[in-house]
Amino acid sequence: MTLDDHLPALLARARALLRLPGGPPADLAAAEIRPAARAVLELHEGLVGDRALARPATYAGRHLGAYLLWWWPQTYVKTRATLSMVSLPRRPRILDVGSGPAPAAIAAIDLLGGEATCFDASEPALAEARALGIERTTRELPLEVFDLTLAANVLSELPDPLALVRGLQGTVAIVEPALRETGRALLSLRDALLRAGWSALAPCFTQAPCPALASARDWCTAEVRWNPPRLFRQLAQATGLRADEVLSFAPLVVGRAAPPLERDLWRVVGVAPAEKGKQRVWICGAEGRFPLVRLDRDRRPHNAAFDQLRRGDGVRVQGTERRGDGLRIPPDGRIERA
Numbered sequence: 001m002t003l004d005d006h007l008p009a010l011l012a013r014a015r016a017l018l019r020l021p022g023g024p025p026a027d028l029a030a031a032e033i034r035p036a037a038r039a040v041l042e043l044h045e046g047l048v049g050d051r052a053l054a055r056p057a058t059y060a061g062r063h064l065g066a067y068l069l070w071w072w073p074q075t076y077v078k079t080r081a082t083l084s085m086v087s088l089p090r091r092p093r094i095l096d097v098g099s100g101p102a103p104a105a106i107a108a109i110d111l112l113g114g115e116a117t118c119f120d121a122s123e124p125a126l127a128e129a130r131a132l133g134i135e136r137t138t139r140e141l142p143l144e145v146f147d148l149t150l151a152a153n154v155l156s157e158l159p160d161p162l163a164l165v166r167g168l169q170g171t172v173a174i175v176e177p178a179l180r181e182t183g184r185a186l187l188s189l190r191d192a193l194l195r196a197g198w199s200a201l202a203p204c205f206t207q208a209p210c211p212a213l214a215s216a217r218d219w220c221t222a223e224v225r226w227n228p229p230r231l232f233r234q235l236a237q238a239t240g241l242r243a244d245e246v247l248s249f250a251p252l253v254v255g256r257a258a259p260p261l262e263r264d265l266w267r268v269v270g271v272a273p274a275e276k277g278k279q280r281v282w283i284c285g286a287e288g289r290f291p292l293v294r295l296d297r298d299r300r301p302h303n304a305a306f307d308q309l310r311r312g313d314g315v316r317v318q319g320t321e322r323r324g325d326g327l328r329i330p331p332d333g334r335i336e337r338a
C-alpha cells in the first residue's frame, strides 16, 4: 500500500475528531477547509517555539484530528525513506515507540510486511492506530523481542532518550525533526550508542564519532521528494504553511552487527547552491566529512549522477583527488548512486 491508500481512512477519522461536516473520500470539502486549517495551525503553533503541546496529553480530540491530516502523512513518507536507507528482512516483528496514531508502523508494514505493536502514553492516539488497522497497541513498553523498532519524532520529547534506546533490541530506526537542536541531539545519541556497542547502519557509512559534531553549525539531515496529497495542499493554502515537495528529516538507524566498512561509500549531507564553473556537495564517510567538487568541464557520463545528488543519498565515489577545495572528481572519476 502507499500513502494515497490511507487517505480515506485518515480523513474519515479526522472528520470524526474535528467534527467536520463530511465530503469526498480523499479531499476536504469547501466547508471543511477553514475549520480543519484552524486546528492544524493551533497544533502547529503548540509544537514549535516553546513546544508547549509536545507532550502525550496533546494527542487527543481536535489536536489528534489535526495530526492525522498534517503530520501523519509526513511521518509516513519520512519513515519509508529512512527504512529504505538500509537492507532489512521481510516481515519483521515491529515495535513503534511513541507511535501516536501509527504513521511509522504503517509505513514500515507497507514497505516490509510484518506486524506491528504500537506503544504510546496516549490512549486516544492508540485508538486511532487501531482504527487505521494496527491490532496490537500498548501503553507499557513491551518486553518481548522485536526485529525492528521505530521511534519517530518522539526522542526529543523524552527526558532520557539514551536510556530508552539502549534497552531496545534488533534494528532501531529513528526519525527526528530536521532542526539543529534536535538534529545535534540525535548525533550525540548516535555517538553514545556506538560507545555502548551499537553500530550505525544509516545514514552513516562510518563507525567513528560523528564528524558533524566537531562544528556547532553542523548537523545531518536527509530529504525525500513527495507529491503532497491534495488535502495537504488544501490545508497548506488555507494555513499559509508550506506544502514543500521535499521533506527534510534527521534519520538514524542502529543495530548490533557492524556493516562492512566500504571506503568508497559516502552519504550526501549537504548540497551547495550552483557556483560558476563547478558544483559542490558535502559527503560523509569512513574518512570524515568533505566537500566533493566537480568542475563543469569535467562532467562525463560516468560522473553525471553527481547532477542529481540530494541530501541523504548514498553514493559510491571512485577516483577522487584531494585538492584545496575538497575531494575533486577528475574527468575519469566515477559516481554511482548506492
Ligand SMILES: C[S@@+](CC[C@H](N)C(=O)[O-])C[C@H]1O[C@@H](n2cnc3c(N)ncnc32)[C@H](O)[C@@H]1O
Residues within 6 Å of the ligand: 055, 056, 057, 059, 071, 072, 075, 097, 098, 099, 100, 101, 102, 103, 104, 119, 120, 121, 122, 125, 151, 152, 153, 154, 157, 158
Ligand atoms: C510528535 S508525536 C509522534 C507520533 C508519531 N511517532 C509520528 O512521528 O508521527 C510524539 C508521540 O510520543 C508520545 N510520547 C511522548 N512521551 C512519551 C512517553 N514518555 N511514553 C510513551 N509515549 C510518549 C506522545 O503521546 C505522542 O504520541
